[in-house]
Amino acid sequence: MAGLVVDKVTHLYAGRSDHPPALDQVSFSVDPGQFCALLGPNGAGKSTLFGILTRLFAPKSGRVEVAGHDMSRAPLKALARMGVVFQQPxxxxxxxxxxxxxxxxxxxxxxxxxxxxxxxxxxxxxxxxxxxxxxxxxxxxxxxxxxxxxxxxxxxPEVLLLDEPTVGLDAQTRADLVAHVHQLARDSGLAVLWATHLTDEVHAQDALVVLHRGRVIERGVAEQVGPELTQHFLALTGGLTGELTGERQPA
Known part of the structure; x- marks a missing residue:
């Protein structure tokens, strides 16, 4: 059983019906013991997705499941299985x-x-x-x-969500924190969803979900997605640090 399931989640903000969806049919899952990097530039929809995962608001359609509990049907049980680190301290x-x-x-x-x-x-x-x-x-x-x-x-908790947790940290501190959370996932069996806009925080064996303008444009194991995605993503976003090679680059 997956720790976290996001199934065809779509969200529109009130008063913006003429705008593209903030999230459009977003689907992925994170297994126990797995570190999943949610990679995307600012404005990609990462914070909107975290708002839905933490029940700050409900999606227009789709389903979220945490440790086997449906967020819409059993929100208290789902939230009780989740730990969250928000971007703002x-x-x-x-x-x-x-x-x-x-x-x-x-x-x-x-x-x-x-x-x-x-x-x-x-x-x-x-x-x-x-x-x-x-x-x-x-x-x-x-x-x-x-x-x-x-x-x-x-x-x-069985699922740990972290929304851009390294913002404001220096390169070495970022690398140390990323490594520690990877080890935490392996040792404790946590399903970890780590949102970031920095490719150098993604390790080779990580599950990877790339979000751009509210849509998943790629997902898979980072080293299999590989350099082609890095170049595509850099072109889409105007340039991010690092490459998806499993070797962290200086920020």
Whole structure:
């Protein structure tokens, strides 16, 4: 059973009926333990798709399934199986790492000893345990992103969504974070959907979905899609960093 299924999802924004759909018959799936890169330039529809996946709004048509639960029929069960890291940070800068984790645990109904155990385990998976007493304000960008990922894993989801999580980070920090999430997917069996506009964040064995103007223009294993797509995509978008060769390039 796939961790995440997106089946013929189409979406139109209200008042824009004369415009092309924001999403047009978008379909793909992500299996447990798989890292899927959703690649597309700004305006491709990535954020719209994430809004649908997180139930911020409903699609005009199509179906989303999370860990076997249909988003429209059982939204609470579907959302409970999902962890999300949004593009815009949502941490409380004046709280410590540990307090941020416990506060979020409480939002999921995890309290007391169970909350402390869940927080400790999640921080350990992201190599953040030793920073538990530090204020978030004092962390660098990479550690803040690691904290947001750890927080998203506290309730042990089966699907992890990350919307452009490396925005604002330097090249080495980006590469380290990408590698860590790849390892996380392999080790924990998470189905990971990683949205990006940077081709150097895509590894050779990743599942790849290329989105452009609301439509899937290519999907498959990155190394099989290969250099031809890179050149096609660069021509469509005006140029992005890197190549789909499995070797990260300098940003």
């Amino acid at each position: 949502t941490l409380d800068l004046d709280l410590t790492v540990w307090r941020n984790m416990l506060y979020f645990a409480g939002l999921h109904g995890i309290t007391g000893r169970a909350a402390k155990l869940a927080a400790s385990e999640a921080l350990d998976r992201l190599a953040m345990v030793e920073r538990g007493s530090e204020r978030v304000r004092d962390l660098n960008g990479g550690h803040r992103r690691r904290l947001e990922i750890a927080r998203a894993l506290m309730h042990r």
